Amino acid sequence: MASIxxxxxxxxxxxxxxxxxxxxxxxxxxxxxxxxxxxxxKSTLLRIIAGLEPITSGELFIGDRRVNGIPAAQRDxxxxxxxxxxxxxxxxxxxxxxxxxxxxxxxxxxxxxxKRAAALLHIEPYLDRKPKELSGGQRxxxxxxxxxxxxxxxxxxxxxxxxxxxxxxxxxxAEIKALSQxxxxxMVFVTHDQIEAMTMADRIVVLQNGMVQQYDTxxxxxxxxxxxxxxxxxxxxxxxxxxxxxRGEQAVFAQDGSAALIDAENAVLMRRAGKAVLGIRPEHFVxxxxxxxxxxxTVKLVEPLGSDTLIHFDxxxxxxxxxxxxxxxxxxxxRITLRSQPGRIHLFEPESGKVLR
Amino acid sequence: xxxxxxxDRWIRWLNTLQLVVAGxxxxxxxAWMVMSSFKPSFEVTAYPPTVIFSPTIxxxxxxxxxxxxxxxxxxxLIVTVGSTSLGLLFGIPAAFAVSWTRISWPAILTLAAxxxxxxxxxxxxxxxxxxxxxxxxxxxxxxxxxxxxxPIVIWVLLPSFDSxxxxxxxxxxxxxxxxxxxxxxxxxxxxxxxxxxxxxLAFVFSWNYFLFALVLSNGDTKTLIAAAxxxxxxxxxxxxxxxxxxxxxxxxxxxxxxxxxxWLVAGLTLGAVKG
Numbered sequence: 001m002a003s004i005x006x007x008x009x010x011x012x013x014x015x016x017x018x019x020x021x022x023x024x025x026x027x028x029x030x031x032x033x034x035x036x037x038x039x040x041x042k043s044t045l046l047r048i049i050a051g052l053e054p055i056t057s058g059e060l061f062i063g064d065r066r067v068n069g070i071p072a073a074q075r076d077x078x079x080x081x082x083x084x085x086x087x088x089x090x091x092x093x094x095x096x097x098x099x100x101x102x103x104x105x106x107x108x109x110x111x112x113x114x115k116r117a118a119a120l121l122h123i124e125p126y127l128d129r130k131p132k133e134l135s136g137g138q139r140x141x142x143x144x145x146x147x148x149x150x151x152x153x154x155x156x157x158x159x160x161x162x163x164x165x166x167x168x169x170x171x172x173x174a175e176i177k178a179l180s181q182x183x184x185x186x187m188v189f190v191t192h193d194q195i196e197a198m199t200m201a202d203r204i205v206v207l208q209n210g211m212v213q214q215y216d217t218x219x220x221x222x223x224x225x226x227x228x229x230x231x232x233x234x235x236x237x238x239x240x241x242x243x244x245x246x247r248g249e250q251a252v253f254a255q256d257g258s259a260a261l262i263d264a265e266n267a268v269l270m271r272r273a274g275k276a277v278l279g280i281r282p283e284h285f286v287x288x289x290x291x292x293x294x295x296x297x298t299v300k301l302v303e304p305l306g307s308d309t310l311i312h313f314d315x316x317x318x319x320x321x322x323x324x325x326x327x328x329x330x331x332x333x334x335r336i337t338l339r340s341q342p343g344r345i346h347l348f349e350p351e352s353g354k355v356l357r
Numbered sequence: 358x359x360x361x362x363x364x365d366r367w368i369r370w371l372n373t374l375q376l377v378v379a380g381x382x383x384x385x386x387x388a389w390m391v392m393s394s395f396k397p398s399f400e401v402t403a404y405p406p407t408v409i410f411s412p413t414i415x416x417x418x419x420x421x422x423x424x425x426x427x428x429x430x431x432x433x434l435i436v437t438v439g440s441t442s443l444g445l446l447f448g449i450p451a452a453f454a455v456s457w458t459r460i461s462w463p464a465i466l467t468l469a470a471x472x473x474x475x476x477x478x479x480x481x482x483x484x485x486x487x488x489x490x491x492x493x494x495x496x497x498x499x500x501x502x503x504x505x506x507x508p509i510v511i512w513v514l515l516p517s518f519d520s521x522x523x524x525x526x527x528x529x530x531x532x533x534x535x536x537x538x539x540x541x542x543x544x545x546x547x548x549x550x551x552x553x554x555x556x557x558l559a560f561v562f563s564w565n566y567f568l569f570a571l572v573l574s575n576g577d578t579k580t581l582i583a584a585a586x587x588x589x590x591x592x593x594x595x596x597x598x599x600x601x602x603x604x605x606x607x608x609x610x611x612x613x614x615x616x617x618x619x620w621l622v623a624g625l626t627l628g629a630v631k632g
Contacts, residue, residue, distance in 0.1 A: 052527050072530040079531045085524035089546045098542075099532035146532075 002063030002153040002186060003028045004049060009058035011044055011210070018044050019210035022058070031180045031187045035197040036207035037233070042190045043158055045207070049188060050156050051075045062153055078147030079156040083163065084139045086131040086146070092118075093127040096145045110149075117148040120179070137168045144179070154186040161196060173199060194234050198222065206230045228277060228353035231346055237282050237310065240320040243350065244278045246270045251278075253316030260316075261295060261339050262347075269347055269356045276347040276356055282310065284344035285322035287336055294337035299330045311336070390607070393600035401596040416601035423598070424584060426605075433564060433580040433606075435495055440502030441559045447503075448510025448559075449552065453540050455511070456518035457526070464511050471508035475568040478504065483572060493575030501569040506559035513558060517551030518544060550620055557617055561610040581606045 004026040011019040019041050026032045034042035047053040048060065051072030060067050067075055078099075086095050093114055100110045118124045121141040131139055140160060147155055157176070161169045177200050180187050191197055197204045198218045206213040206221060206229075214226040225231035231239045243254040244262070251262040251270045260278055262270055270276060288294035300319075301312035309329060311322045313336075322338055330336055347356040393401045395412040420426055455464045482501055483492070491497040521544065529539045545552070570583040585606060588599035 050527075050531055052530065072527070073533045073535065075531075077531065079528065081524040081528060083522060083524050085522065085528035087525060087529070087543060098529075102533040102538070146528075150532075 003030075003061075004154060004186060004188065005059075005061040006045075006049075007059040007061075009045075009048070009060065010056045011041070011048060011053065012056045017210070019048075022210065022212060024205065024212065024215065026186060026188065028186055029184050031177075031189065031200060031202045032205060033189045033191060033197040033201035033203075034205045034207060035191055035194055035233070036213075038192060040207040041210035042192075042205075042207050044210075046079075046156050046158055046188060046190045049154075050077060050079050076150075076152050077154045077156055078150050078152040079158065080140075080143045080147050080160045082159040084131075084143040084160075086139060086142055088131055091128055091130060092123065092134070092142050092145075095131070095142055096127075096149050099146070099150050113149045113151075114145075117145040120148065120182075121145050121175075136164055137172065140164060140172055141175075144176070148179075148183065152185070154188060155183075157187065157189040159190055159192070161191070161193070169196075176200060194236065198234070204234075206233060208233075224355075225279075225346065226355055228279065228348040228355075231279050231348070231355075235281055237321045237323070239279045239281045239346070240315075240318070241348075242278045242280075242316045242318055242320075243275070244270065244347075245275050246273070253278075255317035258295070258316065261293070262345060263342055265343070266345055266347055273347070273349070273356055275350050277350055277353075279346035279348060280320075280340050280344070282321040282323040283308075284341045285324065285338045286341055287322075287324055287328060288339045289337075294339035296335055296337045299332055299334045299336060301332065302330060304329060313338075387607070390600050390603050393596065394604040396597065398595075398597040401600065416597035417605075419595075420598045420601045420605075424587070424602075426581075426584075426602070429579055429581045429584040430605075432495075432574070432578050433582070436498040436502055436570070436578075436580055437560055437563045439495065439499035440506045440563045441556055443499060443503045444506025444510040444559045444563075445552065445556055448507050448555065449514060449545065450540060451507075452511045452514035453518050453544055456515060457536065464515060467508040467511055470504055475504075475566075479568065479572055482569075486573060492573060493578055495578055497573045498570060498578060498580070501573055502563045502566060505562050505566050509559045509562060510555040513555035514548060514551050517548040521547050553617065553620060557613050560613065564610055565606075 004024075006022060006024040009019055009022045009024075010017070022045070034045060036042050044053060048055055049062075051067065051070060051074075055068055062075060062077065087098065090098065096114045096117060097110045100113065105113075114127070115124070118127055121144060123138060123141045123145060126134055126138055126142070131142065134142065140163075143160065160176075161172055164172060173196055176189075180200070189196070189200060201218055203216060204218055204221050205215045208229050214221055214230045216224075216226075221230060221234050225234065225239075228241065232241070242260070244251050244260045245254045246252075247257065251260045251267060252258060253260050254275070262278070295315060297313040297315055297320075299311055299313055303310040303312070304326065306326065308323050308326050311324055311328075311330060313320055313322070348354065349356060389406075392408075392410075394416050395414070396407070396410050397413055397415065400407055400410050451463065451467075455461055478501070482497070486492050486494075486497040525543060525547075526539055529543045534542065565582060567582045567586070570580040571586065574580060574583055581602070585599060585602040588595040588602065
């Protein structure tokens with residue numbers, strides 16, 4: 001078990017800079033999720049920690065040990081790969097015992113550890129099978145078992161759930177979370193799925209173009225996104241954005257000049273900024289009754305999800321979505337009045353995307 | 358009948374025709390060789406050729422009586438097994454290294470050496486081997502035949518190594534393996550059929566290679582294929598004995614190929630389509 005410390009890390013492939021300059025501190029026992037769109041550098045960063053990619057410049061520490069240039073084999077970390085990367089010619093037992101055997105661990109100890117991990121992951125019946133005789137979920141568990149038996153300083157997961165079907169993904173997600181609580185080891189998990197990030201992480205690193213956009217708890221990343229990219233990336237359906245301006249002592253939608261529903265606190269920010277991008281999450285719209293101020297929109301599409309209903313509409317020239325009570329089932333073409341929940345709107349600088357505070 | 362069905366039928370018919378033509382082209386000389394080896398000497402060169410004849414093993418008796426045929430066979434075996442082993446010893450790590458580093462020029466270089474006419478190597482080798490007093494030795498023959506076997510091993514194994522997902526090697530790295538250990542513990546067990554196929558092909562090509570043995574061997578180390586050339590005389594050729602020798606020479610590779618036919622096809626197409 002160990003902390004991971006990344007200082008001024010730069011990664012280039014020829015002339016292409018994948019990670020321009022990155023600092024990150026992952027505490028001992030912490031479960032950190034790297035999340036971001038394809039090509040944001042999250043897998044590269046994980047592979048750098050694993051020792052599978054060399055660092056162009058900067059420093060990487062695992063615990064107190066500087067591991068720049070130290071081969072993966074000597075870093076004492078375990079990794080679960082997207083395609084599981086089990087050794088096809090070895091039985092499940094041998095897959096799990098291989099790393100211990102390389103380290104000269106006595107046979108009795110290997111046996112004890114493999115059987116304990118197999119019991120933990122419910123794969124005892126499959127220990128004599130070859131990987132090709134297992135289902136995707138079982139292979140996934142074996143890959144985790146291979147990591148667990150080693151008692152490594154840190155676990156690294158590279159999108160390990162992306163090859164599983166939706167139901168199994170949810171199940172394994174919960175199992176990994178439970179495992180992290182039981183093993184109390186530093187875990188770094190890479191995903192492009194923000195639900196995985198939100199549900200599993202102690203802290204989330206949101207990456208874009210190799211730069212950390214925000215590094216905080218899931219709640220903070222969701223409630224107080226540091227910029228428009230994070231706000232748009234975290235949350236499903238994504239946050240709605242509308243350009244707004246301060247005109248004649250009130251905030252209006254830039255496109256049509258109609259009043260934008262901004263509370264007093266944000267009105268102060270708007271007055272100072274002049275122009276901004278207003279962000280509202282679909283779940284932070286409420287359908288207003290006649291007596292309340294709001295913005296009236298025409299329903300374009302209704303998606304009843306069972307647990308709630310998604311209403312699509314156009315507002316100030318932009319397509320938007322509101323998530324409302326499941327009992328509410330307006331028809332396409334209906335006019336409804338929406339307002340935002342108090343304190344639930346976000347304002348961003350139009351150019352930089354930074355949140356206005 | 359729909360257009361698609363008609364097209365399918367035509368394709369099947371053309372495929373069959375293609376197979377028959379290819380079969381005739383490949384098998385006719387082989388059948389001719391085998392038949393001639395069992396013909397009395399006067400009938401071997403008869404024109405028009407006879408298809409129905411009284412078979413005799415006279416050519417085989419003459420072959421074994423007039424030449425130390427089994428000594429030559431042993432020589433061939435030593436050179437072929439030696440050069441195939443040498444090819445595997447260096448070819449397996451070389452193919453793995455090319456696949457691992459994705460630097461392909463060394464593999465292309467070996468292929469270029471294989472493509473170059475054998476006569477290109479003969480003079481320098483003759484001079485070199487003579488300087489170290491190795492002309493006529495098994496060592497010279499084995500080393501020279503490695504030029505045949507090494508590229509075969511590398512190029513047959515390259516797609517096999519390439520077809521192993523990179524992440525399997527990376528998992529082994531993370532598990533604590535050095536590159537050498539990855540080769541022995543992970544890569545080689547996964548390309549077993551590729552190794553077998555490359556070994557068989559290397560064996561066959563080395564067994565059949567004529568030129569190096571003709572120049573670099575002596576009376577004690579002459580291989581079968583070079584010895585068979587003795588039946589071709591300036592004034593007359595002993596066709597019957599030559600055909601008997603050719604039939605016997607062709608037997609080991611044929612036998613090997615037949616035994617591992619299924620494996621051979623699977624090994625040769627490995628890596629062509631990644632699952």
